[in-house]
Amino acid sequence: MSKPSFVYVTYIRTTPEALWAALTDPQTIGKFWFGMTAESDFRPGSPWRLKFLDGRVADTGEILEADPPRRLVIRWRNEFRPELKAEGYSRCTMQIELAAYYPDFGGKAVKLTIEHALDGEGGSKFIEAVSGGWPKVVSNLKSLLETGDIAFTE
Amino acid sequence: MTIDAMDAVFRALADASRRELLDRLRAENGQTLSDLCARLAKSGPSMTRQAVSKHLAILEAANLVATIRRGREKLHYLNPVPIHDIGERWISKFERGRLQALNDMKKALEKSDE
Numbered sequence: 001m002s003k004p005s006f007v008y009v010t011y012i013r014t015t016p017e018a019l020w021a022a023l024t025d026p027q028t029i030g031k032f033w034f035g036m037t038a039e040s041d042f043r044p045g046s047p048w049r050l051k052f053l054d055g056r057v058a059d060t061g062e063i064l065e066a067d068p069p070r071r072l073v074i075r076w077r078n079e080f081r082p083e084l085k086a087e088g089y090s091r092c093t094m095q096i097e098l099a100a101y102y103p104d105f106g107g108k109a110v111k112l113t114i115e116h117a118l119d120g121e122g123g124s125k126f127i128e129a130v131s132g133g134w135p136k137v138v139s140n141l142k143s144l145l146e147t148g149d150i151a152f153t154e
Numbered sequence: 155m156t157i158d159a160m161d162a163v164f165r166a167l168a169d170a171s172r173r174e175l176l177d178r179l180r181a182e183n184g185q186t187l188s189d190l191c192a193r194l195a196k197s198g199p200s201m202t203r204q205a206v207s208k209h210l211a212i213l214e215a216a217n218l219v220a221t222i223r224r225g226r227e228k229l230h231y232l233n234p235v236p237i238h239d240i241g242e243r244w245i246s247k248f249e250r251g252r253l254q255a256l257n258d259m260k261k262a263l264e265k266s267d268e
Binding site for chain 2: 003004005006007008009010011113115135136138139142143
């Protein structure tokens, strides 16, 4: 397996079950993913698509692993920007663990680790797209689960 | 973000050596402790392996560095998520576009390579 280009970690004051539900429920995804939502039944081998709200397809792929509420692995390719599509498939791994991090959370929070690796070599467009996107998506997800509201709208 | 978590981020960023390590990871993500030490030895401030290790632990505790294991290796990644959370606290979403435009202009004028 190639080395991930990026690893993002956030600690969220929630439960693993609630975080899993947020990552796999199309309506909730639509709230934190900037006007996009994912379609899938989130079972291993099932297709996965990320779509704009107007129905256009942004990314497609396949669920490689799903172990609720701990681990989700998606094989993923952009379909919307030709230069990104040309770089091929990537693999996104989301890992959910209980973590003692914030003392004022009663010692408990959930640690979400997102690794994103391109299957092939290179991938400058992929790196640009991922680094521009994930930190904001992750901030929004944390904010939504902790406060019920999102931080970023674009 | 809690006050404790934010304190940890600001304390971690208050040290020039730790900011140097973040810059090194920005330039090349996913380095081991040995990678970082080898590259610092070639160019950059002199830091012992123990000092680099200690600084990385502080950055990781502040969640500015994320680590994963690949076999026997521990890889270090720059994790910008807490900085995004802090930015959101003081920069309203309405100012973001204008600040980005200012930043783009400044970069173009200074021909910065960032």
